[in-house]
Amino acid sequence: xxxxxxxxxxxxxxxxxxxxxxxxxxxxxxxxxxxxxxxxxxxxxxxxxxxxxxxxxxxxxxxxxxxxxxxxxxxxxxxxxxxxxxxxxxxxxxxxxxxxxxxxxxxxxxxxxxxxxxxxxxxxxxxxxxxxxxxxxxxxxxxxxxxxxxxxxxxxxxxxxxxxxxxxxxxxxxxxxxxxxxxxxxxxxxxxxxxxxxxxxxxxxxxxxxxxxxxxxxxxxxxxxxxxxxxxxxxxxxxxxxxxxxxxxxxxxxxxxxxxxxxxxxxxxxxxxxxxxxxxxxxxxxxxxxxxxxxxxxxxxxxxxxxxxxxxxxxxxxxxxxxxxxxxxxxxxxxxxxx
Numbered sequence: 199x200x201x202x203x204x205x206x207x208x209x210x211x212x213x214x215x216x217x218x219x220x221x222x223x224x225x226x227x228x229x230x231x232x233x234x235x236x237x238x239x240x241x242x243x244x245x246x247x248x249x250x251x252x253x254x255x256x257x258x259x260x261x262x263x264x265x266x267x268x269x270x271x272x273x274x275x276x277x278x279x280x281x282x283x284x285x286x287x288x289x290x291x292x293x294x295x296x297x298x299x300x301x302x303x304x305x306x307x308x309x310x311x312x313x314x315x316x317x318x319x320x321x322x323x324x325x326x327x328x329x330x331x332x333x334x335x336x337x338x339x340x341x342x343x344x345x346x347x348x349x350x351x352x353x354x355x356x357x358x359x360x361x362x363x364x365x366x367x368x369x370x371x372x373x374x375x376x377x378x379x380x381x382x383x384x385x386x387x388x389x390x391x392x393x394x395x396x397x398x399x400x401x402x403x404x405x406x407x408x409x410x411x412x413x414x415x416x417x418x419x420x421x422x423x424x425x426x427x428x429x430x431x432x433x434x435x436x437x438x439x440x441x442x443x444x445x446x447x448x449x450x451x452x453x454x455x456x457x458x459x460x461x462x463x464x465x466x467x468x469x470x471x472x473x474x475x476x477x478x479x480x481x482x483x484x485x486x487x488x489x490x491x492x493x494x495x496x497x498x499x500x501x502x503x504x505x506x507x508x509x510x511x512x513x514x515x516x517x518x519x520x521x522x523x524x525x526x527x528x529x530x531x532x533x534x535x536x537x
Contacts, residue, residue: 229490231265231293237482238292239475241271242280242300243399247451247527248426248471249298252322254534255475256296263483268292269537275399277301281308294318294482296475301367302326318485318503322478323469324370333481333507337469337514339370343377345467345516346446347386350420353444353464356386358419361393361411361443363404363428374424374448392418397428404431412439423447426454426466433457450517452527459522466517468525474512481507 239256241249253269260267270287272279277300285308287295295312297319299305309319309329322335350360362378365371382389392415395407404427412418412435421436421443423429429447433454436443447454450468457463484491484505497504517525 229263229487231260231263234266235293236266236268236290237294237296237479238268238270238287238290239296239478240280240284240287241269241298242277243275244269244271244273246427248449250527250536251471251530252475252478254530255472255477256479257475257535258472259476259479259483265293265479265483267479271298275300277304281305284308284312288312288315288317292317294320294486296320296322296478296482297326297331298323299326300324302328302369305329313503318482320478320482320485320507322474324368327369330502332485332503332505333510335474335478335481335507335510335512336370337474338511339373340377342448342467342514343374344381346422346448347378347381349446349465350422350444351386351389354419357388357390359390359392359415359417360420360422361391361395361415361418363395363397363407363421363423363432365398365425365428366396371424371448375422378422397431399425399427401427401431401434404428405435406431408432408435409439412436412441412443416441418443420444420446425449426451429454429457429463429466433462437462450525455517455522455525455527458517458519461519464518468515468517470513470515477510477512481505481510 237260239253257267270283272283280300281304294317299321302325305326306329309326309331312319313330319331320333321331325334362375364375379391393411397404397407421432423432426447426449430453433445436445445463446465448467450466454463454466458466485503488503488505491504493504
């Protein structure tokens with residue numbers, strides 16, 4: 199498990215800000231939500247199991263401040279539909295929105311309009327860095343890529359063949375792939391990239407792409423995949439072909455977890471999803487309630503939100519057969535309200 203330091207820093211910052219507040223309002227009143235104050239978490243492919251523990255962390259943080267939450271987004275992998283769902287959320291006048299933008303640039307204008315209209319926006323897992331979002335919460339995609347590369351070399355040596363699947367256009371997935379390839383080229387030049395296919399989180403496309411790569415490269419040693427949906431299809435193709443490349447992917451789903459338990463997938467590198475949602479709420483809440491914080495800078499004359507986290511690392515977990523039971527989503531959700 200990757201260690202995580204930013205949460206303590208955020209908590210300390212919140213405590214210090216409240217202690218430093220010189221108004222007559224009590225600390226409890228200062229950092230509590232007003233009745234009906236609501237925060238939205240908006241995502242794409244809303245039925246994906248990845249969001250479940252993220253939203254649980256979001257809700258747990260909200261409950262600590264007496265706030266209400268809404269889970270929103272679109273069931274489709276469609277940027278136009280996600281932007282439409284985001285704009286529909288704004289009609290409800292939420293206090294703030296935690297957003298996973300499917301693509302960075304198309305969301306610049308919608309985010310900027312929301313912020314200019316008084317609704318702070320924080321991004322998580324994927325970013326829109328040129329927008330007016332106040333914070334970005336994610337795992338360190340560069341660290342994930344480096345870890346995956348080093349693990350492959352550790353298992354196979356430094357002169358094997360490898361391939362990658364990818365999801366072009368989503369910032370975190372792009373970085374996981376490009377950083378992985380660059381790290382291999384810079385540090386292990388005898389590692390040979392023999393396949394690179396766009397599968398776009400489609401398990402069927404990943405099945406076909408992996409089958410093709412395996413047929414063309416019978417000595418394939420490893421496969422790196424930036425998300426779990428494609429990993430589901432890829433591992434099916436590997437099993438059907440009777441091949442044995444080392445499969446490592448980012449994120450986790452119940453299906454890939456079962457493959458890890460069975461030994462079909464070597465490991466998954468999964469962001470600490472609950473911490474991602476918990477930190478995401480804190481960043482959104484304090485962007486709304488920035489009156490508790492008076493930093494030593496020019497925010498009053500510049501007009502920007504004083505509570506800024508340009509990048510907060512929520513850490514990532516290394517999931518193997520040895521610790522897979524700790525990531526059973528059904529067990530985690532026993533007795534929990536999914537809504």
